[in-house]
Amino acid sequence: MERFATTPLNRRNRRIQALLRGLxxxxxxxxxxxxxxxxxxxxVKGGPALTFDLLFSDPRLGMTAGGILPALLGTVWLVSLAxxxxxxxxxxxxxxLNEYAGDGWLTRLINLAIINLAGVPSIVxxxxxxxxxxxxxxxxxxxxxxxxxxxxxxxxxxxxxxxxALAAVPMSYREACWTLGATRWQTIRRVVLxxxxxxxxTGVILELSRSAGETAPxxxxxxxxxxxxxxxxxxxxxxxxxxxxxxxxxxxxxxPEPLPYAVALVLIGLVLMMNALSIGFRLWLRGSRRx
Amino acid sequence: xxxxxxPFARDTTLHGxxxxxxxxxxxxxxxxxxxxxxxxxxxxxxxxxxAFITHxxxxxxxxxxxxxxxxxxxxxxxxxxxDPEYGILAMLAGTASVTGLAMLTAIPFSLGAxxxxxxxxxxxxxxxxxxxxxxxxAIPSVxxxxxxxSVMNPLLIALFDIPVGLNIVxxxxxxxxxATPIMTSIAxxxxxxxxxxxxEAAEAMGATRWQVIYKVVLPAARNGLLGAVLLGVGRAFxxxxxxxxxxxxxxxxxxxxxDAVRALTATIAAExxxxxxxxxxxxxxxxxxILLFVITFLINLSADxxxxxxxxx
Amino acid sequence: MVTQAPKIQVDxxxxxxxxxxALRDVSLAIRPNEVFAIIGPANAGKSSFLKALNRMDLFTDxxxxxxxxxxxxxxxRTLRNLYALRRRIxxxxxxxxxxxxxxxxxxxxxxxxxxxxxxxxxxxxxERCLRLAALWDEVKDRLNDYGSLLxxxxxxxxxxxxxLSQSPEVLILxxxxxxxxxxxxxxxxxxxxxxxxxxxxxxxxxxxxQARRLADRTAxxxxxRCIEIGDTEPLFEGGARDARxxxxxxxxxx
Numbered sequence: 001m002e003r004f005a006t007t008p009l010n011r012r013n014r015r016i017q018a019l020l021r022g023l024x025x026x027x028x029x030x031x032x033x034x035x036x037x038x039x040x041x042x043x044v045k046g047g048p049a050l051t052f053d054l055l056f057s058d059p060r061l062g063m064t065a066g067g068i069l070p071a072l073l074g075t076v077w078l079v080s081l082a083x084x085x086x087x088x089x090x091x092x093x094x095x096x097l098n099e100y101a102g103d104g105w106l107t108r109l110i111n112l113a114i115i116n117l118a119g120v121p122s123i124v125x126x127x128x129x130x131x132x133x134x135x136x137x138x139x140x141x142x143x144x145x146x147x148x149x150x151x152x153x154x155x156x157x158x159x160x161x162x163x164x165a166l167a168a169v170p171m172s173y174r175e176a177c178w179t180l181g182a183t184r185w186q187t188i189r190r191v192v193l194x195x196x197x198x199x200x201x202t203g204v205i206l207e208l209s210r211s212a213g214e215t216a217p218x219x220x221x222x223x224x225x226x227x228x229x230x231x232x233x234x235x236x237x238x239x240x241x242x243x244x245x246x247x248x249x250x251x252x253x254x255x256p257e258p259l260p261y262a263v264a265l266v267l268i269g270l271v272l273m274m275n276a277l278s279i280g281f282r283l284w285l286r287g288s289r290r291x
Numbered sequence: 292x293x294x295x296x297x298p299f300a301r302d303t304t305l306h307g308x309x310x311x312x313x314x315x316x317x318x319x320x321x322x323x324x325x326x327x328x329x330x331x332x333x334x335x336x337x338x339x340x341x342a343f344i345t346h347x348x349x350x351x352x353x354x355x356x357x358x359x360x361x362x363x364x365x366x367x368x369x370x371x372x373x374d375p376e377y378g379i380l381a382m383l384a385g386t387a388s389v390t391g392l393a394m395l396t397a398i399p400f401s402l403g404a405x406x407x408x409x410x411x412x413x414x415x416x417x418x419x420x421x422x423x424x425x426x427x428x429a430i431p432s433v434x435x436x437x438x439x440x441s442v443m444n445p446l447l448i449a450l451f452d453i454p455v456g457l458n459i460v461x462x463x464x465x466x467x468x469x470a471t472p473i474m475t476s477i478a479x480x481x482x483x484x485x486x487x488x489x490x491e492a493a494e495a496m497g498a499t500r501w502q503v504i505y506k507v508v509l510p511a512a513r514n515g516l517l518g519a520v521l522l523g524v525g526r527a528f529x530x531x532x533x534x535x536x537x538x539x540x541x542x543x544x545x546x547x548x549x550d551a552v553r554a555l556t557a558t559i560a561a562e563x564x565x566x567x568x569x570x571x572x573x574x575x576x577x578x579x580x581i582l583l584f585v586i587t588f589l590i591n592l593s594a595d596x597x598x599x600x601x602x603x604x
Numbered sequence: 605m606v607t608q609a610p611k612i613q614v615d616x617x618x619x620x621x622x623x624x625x626a627l628r629d630v631s632l633a634i635r636p637n638e639v640f641a642i643i644g645p646a647n648a649g650k651s652s653f654l655k656a657l658n659r660m661d662l663f664t665d666x667x668x669x670x671x672x673x674x675x676x677x678x679x680x681r682t683l684r685n686l687y688a689l690r691r692r693i694x695x696x697x698x699x700x701x702x703x704x705x706x707x708x709x710x711x712x713x714x715x716x717x718x719x720x721x722x723x724x725x726x727x728x729x730x731e732r733c734l735r736l737a738a739l740w741d742e743v744k745d746r747l748n749d750y751g752s753l754l755x756x757x758x759x760x761x762x763x764x765x766x767x768l769s770q771s772p773e774v775l776i777l778x779x780x781x782x783x784x785x786x787x788x789x790x791x792x793x794x795x796x797x798x799x800x801x802x803x804x805x806x807x808x809x810x811x812x813x814q815a816r817r818l819a820d821r822t823a824x825x826x827x828x829r830c831i832e833i834g835d836t837e838p839l840f841e842g843g844a845r846d847a848r849x850x851x852x853x854x855x856x857x858x
Contacts, residue, residue, distance in 0.1 A: 013499045020501045021411050027403030031475070032423045034468055038430065038438055092329025100326060102665060112595065113333040119522070119591035120340060120584060121529025122432075123556045127563075127580040131343035135568065152336050159333065176701040176763070178663055180714035181691035181770065183319035190713065195704055213431020216531040216556075220563050242433045249437050250536060260441070264434050275429045279422055308688040309678070315717070316685055 042268060046261025054262055063226060063248055064255050068263055070230055074143075074238035075270075078218060079211045081147035081234065082154060087204050089151075090158030097159070098166040099174075099188055118156035122216040125153045129221035144234040146222025153217055154207045161203025165196040202282045209274030213267060215242040225251065241267050344580045351574020361578070367542050369562070369572040377575045379582075384544045385459075385552030389534055392463025392548065393470055393527040398520060401471045405478035405519075410504055421476075428472035432532040435465050439537025451549065457539035459548045465533050470523040477522055477598070481515020482508060514597050521594035525587050531556040555579050609677060611636045611774060611804045612657060617671035619652045619661070619828075626652035629671075630830045632823060639796070639805045641819030641836070643812055645857065648825035650808035651698075654776050657806070658693045659686050676773075691718055694767030698779040700759035702751030703766075707734075707743050710751040710762055714769040729769055736799070737765035738791050757788030764795065774804045781814065793818060812853060816840050824849045 053067055060066030093110075101107040129149030139145040169192050177187040223240040225247045231238045245267060249260040355377070364378030408420050439461050447456030485508050493503040509516070539551025540561065559576045566572040610633035619627040627649035634640045642650045652667075659680060661667040673680050675689065683689050691714065703710050711730045720726055730747070734740040739761040743754070751762055760780060767775060777796075781789040796805060796818055809815050815822050816836060823833040824846075832839070832849045844850045851857060 013502075017499050017501045021407075024403045024407035024411060027400050028407045028420055028424075031400055031404050031427060031468075031471055032420075035423070035426050035430065038434070038442075041438075041442055089329055089332055092326050093332055096326040096330030100323060101330060106331075110330055110333055112592070113337045115595050116588050116591050117333050117337055117340075119525045119529070119587050120337075121531065121556055121587055123531040123559050124340065124344065124529070124580050124584050124587075127344045127347070127559065127577055128340040130563070131347045131577070132339060135347075136343065152340075155333065155336065172697065172699065172701045173703055174663075175660070176695075176697065176703055176766075177713070178660065179658060179690055179693070179695035180717060180766065181687040181689075182713075182717045183315050183687055184663070185319040185322040186315060186717050190717070191703055191705075209429065210431075213429075213433065215431070215433040216560055219560060242431060245433050245437055246532065246536070249440055260437060264437050267431060268434050271429055271431055272426065275426065279425070308691075309683040309685055311688070312685050313719070316687065 039268070042261055042265040046258055046263070046265040049256075049258035049262035050265055055266070059226070062254075063244075063252050064259070068241065068244060068266065070227060071239040071241045071244040071263075072266070073230065074223065075212050075241040077143055077231070077234075077238055078147050078150060078223070078240055079208050081143065082150035082211050083204060083208050085148060086151035086154040086158055086207070090155050091162050091200060093155070093159045094162035094166060095188060095193075098163050099184065099192065114156045114159055117152075118160075120153075122153065122214060125149055125217045126220055128152070129217060134221055140235065141220065141224075141237055142222045142235045143231055143238050144222070146218040146238075146240075147234075149217045149221045150211045150214060153214065154211055157207045157210070158203055161206070162196070162200045165199025165203065166192060168199060169195045198281065198285050202278050202285070205274055205278040205281070209271045209278070212274070213242055213271050215240075215246055219243060241270070341581075341584060344577050344584060347568075348574050348577030348581050350569060351571050351578055355571045355574070356578065365542065365544055367558070369575055370565075375571065377571075379555065379558075379579060381542045381544050382553050382555045382558055382579075385538065385542075386528060386534070386554040386556070388459050388545050388548075388552060389462045389466060389538060389554060390524060390527045392459055393466035394520065394524060396464050396467025397470045397474055397523050397527075400467070401474035401478055401519065401523070402516065404471070404475045405482060406504060408475070409479045409482040410500070410508065421479075424472050424475050427468065430469075432469065432530060433536075435469055436532040436536030439465050439533060443537065447549075453549050455539060455551065457537055458551050459538065459545055462534050462537040462554075463548075465537055466527040466530055469530060469533065470526045473526060474519045474523040477519035478512075478516050481512040481519060481598075484515060485511040518594045518598035521590055521597065525590040525594065528590065529556060529583060529587050531560050535560050555583055608635055610634060610674070611676065612806075613674040613677075614653075615672040615674075617653070617656060617669065617673065619649065619656055619670075620666075620668040621652070622666040626828055627656075628828045630825075630828075632830060632833055634804060634806060635821075636804055637801060638820040639800050639807065639818050641815035641822045642806070642808045642825055643810070643815045643822060644825035644831075644852070646810065647827075649828040650825055651778055653825070654695075654778050654806065654808055657774075657776060658690045658695065662686070691770045692773045694770070694772035694775045696760070696763050696767050696775070696777040696780045699783050700756055700763050702754060702759040702762055704750065704752055706748045707751050707754070707762060708747040711765050711769050714766065718770060730765075733765040733768045734762075736768055736795065737761040738795050739765055757784045757791075760784050760788065761792065761795075764792065768799075772803060774806065775799065777805070777807045779808055779810065781809075781811065789814075812840075812855070824852060826852070 055067060055072065056069050057067035058069055097107065097110060101110070126149065129145060133139045133145035133148050134141055173191050174187050177191050182190070218240055222237055223243045224237040225243070227237060227239055241263065245260060245263045248255045248263065360376070360378055363380055364376065365381035366376040366378045367381065368376045404424065408417050412420060439457070443461045443465065444456035447453065447461055489507050489511060490503050493507045498506065534554035535557035538554060538557065540553050540557060541551040542553050543550055545552050559579055562572070563576050566576065612634040614633070615631050617627055617630045618625065630653065642653065644650055655661060655664065655667070656669050656673060661669045680689055703713065705713065708730055711733050712726045715726060715729050720729070731740060734743065739758060742758060751759065754762060760783070780792060793814070799805065807815065807818060819836045821833065822836045822839055824831045826848060832844060832846045834843065839849070840853060842850070844853060
């Protein structure tokens with residue numbers, strides 16, 4: 001039984017509320033719809049071309065046929081090296097900020113730099129990579145230069161996620177460890193880091209997947225449209241999946257229609273797989289926390 | 292150590308250990324310095340980015356650059372052998388129009404989604420929706436660009452009966468979708484930052500959920516929401532691959548949303564490969580880079596100041 | 605009476621947390637091998653005082669300490685290695701903190717960090733400290749379980765075992781009983797009774813009765829000031845000179 005009289009105004013308000021609630025839900029769902037549509041389109045149109053041969057053979061006939069193996073390997077090379085460079089630096093920065101830095105002007109400046117570094121357009125990162133790594137440090141357009149460019153780009157996200165992981169470790173653990181006469185570093189190594197590693201890994205995997213999709217930063221720093229041979233070392237150029245998609249969908253005439261769809265499907269599959277891994281990891285973490 | 296009768300019997304007059312710095316003490320100091328270097332790396336990189344792109348653009352800026360021509364004319368013919376012109380007005384207009392349309396798309400959707408996720412959804416739905424919105428952020432920009440070419444293009448041609456579907460609308464919608472996840476997440480943070488006692492107080496006075504949101508929560512979260520929009524603007528403004536692939540890439544000051552345009556970022560991406568290092572054209576592209584850097588820097592700075600403003604209160 | 609050199613002597617200690625003054629101009633001396641209790645209502649400055657004794661202020665944001673603290677006659681600010689000072693002072697917190705390590709590692713961590721490497725020696729330390737903390741019998745068969753899996757009362761005794769692991773000269777207990785049950789509290793009080801001849805114990809408590817049961821001398825803190833220090837029994841028997849102390853001990857406020 002209703003405890004309050006249902007006035008017309010009351011009823012009207014409730015109808016408006018239900019309507020608005022529905023509207024907001026609709027907007028949220030409309031946001032998710034594109035992901036589903038994009039995936040569906042890619043699967044329908046690119047699925048048939050997604051064969052073993054596509055993944056494991058070289059491109060042929062001016063990239064209008066054959067596979068994407070060199071691009072796939074190139075992307076793996078680029079993002080692995082990028083993370084190898086960015087993860088230690090980013091983790092060090094996060095440890096400094098979370099464990100050592102006080103509240104002073106320097107910390108504020110560093111935070112500001114991180115926020116702005118995260119907002120620098122990818123093409124500006126590319127220009128930086130060209131100016132710094134390719135030309136100034138003489139690396140030339142190479143896997144190394146492209147990876148370092150990606151690494152600089154990944155740095156802010158790694159710092160921020162690592163910092164969150166560190167901040168989630170209760171302060172009382174640190175204090176307990178300090179009272180035993182542990183130095184700050186002993187405390188970090190023995191107690192803080194072991195408990196933050198899963199969170200840090202989550203962030204690194206997420207960033208790995210994001211870098212795999214980046215195109216602009218590697219365009220002029222080390223990724224090539226087409227290479228007849230696989231790279232021999234980090235000073236060679238390489239093909240990359242993201243750039244390959246750009247090239248065959250805009251620059252090369254006569255590409256059969258399903259091919260770019262299949263390449264996009266591989267790229268997005270790779271990225272989503274790593275994302276799912278990271279999200280799954282995070283959910284599992286939340287369930288198995290030891291404190 | 293173990294042969295003492297009582298473990299607590301220690302000669303308390305000696306402080307040898309308290310005055311002797313052991314290996315752990317020195318390691319700690321050394322590590323602190325290393326971590327400090329890591330800590331300031333972000334500052335070094337920001338300065339480095341500005342320094343290196345300025346270094347490359349300097350040759351152009353000191354010799355050929357003319358602010359009047361650069362900012363107020365629309366003729367961009369850098370590869371003209373006899374009379375190259377370096378006007379970016381059309382590209383400014385292109386970037387502005389695409390970014391503007393992106394925000395028209397993104398603001399209602401991200402705000403709506405943030406309100407639903409933050410104020411209406413239950414715990415489980417909230418988690419699930421946040422993950423799905425994150426997936427939207429995971430799609431690489433080159434895939435968005437490809438969607439612009441292969442899906443949006445024919446769709447727009449069919450829907451609006453236009454000859455080509457690569458235009459402001461195409462890129463604007465895609466950029467809007469790309470900017471939505473970060474805007475949703477910052478906006479939701481802003482809503483979450485409004486203390487529950489505000490909501491409870493309003494509800495106690497008999498306000499409906501929507502009235503509470505509209506009259507209490509949204510005004511209280513105003514700055515955070517503005518910060519979210521600014522960050523979205525920064526994202527859309529700096530995005531490269533989508534505007535390279537989906538705008539039509541034509542130098543043109545638009546007078547209709549179905550016009551093809553060209554963006555600042557796309558110009559660099561399309562032309563840097565064709566120029567020789569050190570040429571005027573090269574320098575002009577880096578000068579555009581400086582402009583992009585400065586503008587995004589200002590956008591991000593103000594977004595940060597605004598968001599921090601509410602936190603400080 | 606023989607006047608012994610104080611274990612810890614505090615001169616004009618003032619502590620600030622940012623703008624807030626937590627402790628104002630406190631001077632007192634703690635004798636070797638006594639149980640010294642600090643009582644007083646919340647926010648009296650008890651915890652800040654204890655934190656300053658092993659220089660935790662250095663690792664605490666915005667905590668500023670002015671004044672002088674002598675440990676065995678040495679100004680602790682002049683020590684070149686403060687980690688060694690902290691090894692000589694064991695600390696037990698209000699809430700039990702089982703580090704996310706095994707029970708064994710919780711106790712062995714301190715000695716390990718201080719350079720004890722031999723397994724047999726570590727084993728001996730772990731057993732001795734767990735026995736001292738009256739926890740050995742309950743955990744001896746599961747030393748490799750996580751410390752955080754223990755009950756609150758067990759964790760607090762684990763914390764005491766950990767605090768004793770480096771044979772400290774001073775044991776600091778900050779409100780050790782607020783989060784544990786009365787039975788465990790009694791067991792820990794028994795442990796402290798056994799330890800009292802071996803080391804100096806400093807105890808902060810909001811429980812007047814606990815201080816009365818355990819302490820040789822008691823100090824009453826109020827609003828960051830040390831109002832009164834005296835031998836416990838006379839103080840509790842109505843011998844307090846200050847009216848505020850008397851009223852607090854009678855349970856009129858706090």
